[in-house]
Amino acid sequence: MLKQISFVLFIFAGIALNVYASQHSDDVLGVWLSxxxxxKIKIYKCGNDGTKYCGKIVWLKRDxxxxxxxxxxxxNPDSKKRKRPLQDLVILKLFEYDSKNKEWNNGSIYDPxxxxxxxxxxxxxxxxxxxxxxxxxxxxxxxxxxTKSE
Numbered sequence: 001m002l003k004q005i006s007f008v009l010f011i012f013a014g015i016a017l018n019v020y021a022s023q024h025s026d027d028v029l030g031v032w033l034s035x036x037x038x039x040k041i042k043i044y045k046c047g048n049d050g051t052k053y054c055g056k057i058v059w060l061k062r063d064x065x066x067x068x069x070x071x072x073x074x075x076n077p078d079s080k081k082r083k084r085p086l087q088d089l090v091i092l093k094l095f096e097y098d099s100k101n102k103e104w105n106n107g108s109i110y111d112p113x114x115x116x117x118x119x120x121x122x123x124x125x126x127x128x129x130x131x132x133x134x135x136x137x138x139x140x141x142x143x144x145x146x147t148k149s150e
Contacts (some may be wrong), residue, residue, distance in 0.1 A: 002028060007123070023096070025099070025104075028122060028129065029045070030042070031043075031058060032129050033149045036137050037061065037089075038060065038062070039059060040059035041055045041057055041092065041146065042058045043055040047094060051096070052096055052107075053094075053104055053107070055091060056088050056090045056092075057086055057089050057091060068088070070087060071087075072085055073115075077115050077136070091109055092108075092110075092122075093107055094106070094118075095120075095121075102124075103121050104120060104121060104123075105120075105122075107121070108120055109133045111133070118133035118134055118141065119133070119135070120133045121138070128146070128147060130145055131143065
């Protein structure tokens with residue numbers, strides 16, 4: 001009887017931990033204003049199973065070129081992608097929540113202004129989202145801070 005009670009308590013504890021972790025994993029969802037205040041990025045669930053996180057540009061302070069045409073991904077290294085509009089461009093890809101470190105990692109960030117893609121992790125502190133983009137190891141990189149927009 002004691003083993004059965006212990007097993008049931010173990011199951012309930014596991015469920016409670018999963019619920020707690022999933023609540024915090026979704027803290028990154030929503031719209032974030034870039035550090036330069038020139039764009040807003042919406043972070044949403046993505047991936048085949050809906051457990052990863054991606055982000056796309058949903059607002060640009062300057063969304064048109066001087067000739068009135070939409071701003072495009074003109075710095076992309078792939079010439080076939082250079083005419084893609086920046087509006088709705090996915091720049092954050094396939095982040096996973098790490099409940100131990102309370103961060104989203106194993107993802108990448110694309111910088112349309114340079115055409116470069118970096119490894120990346122995200123860490124939330126209150127209404128601030130710290131985005132660390134890097135090549136190779138995280139010590140060689142740059143951190144930007146986005147603020148919650150909605």
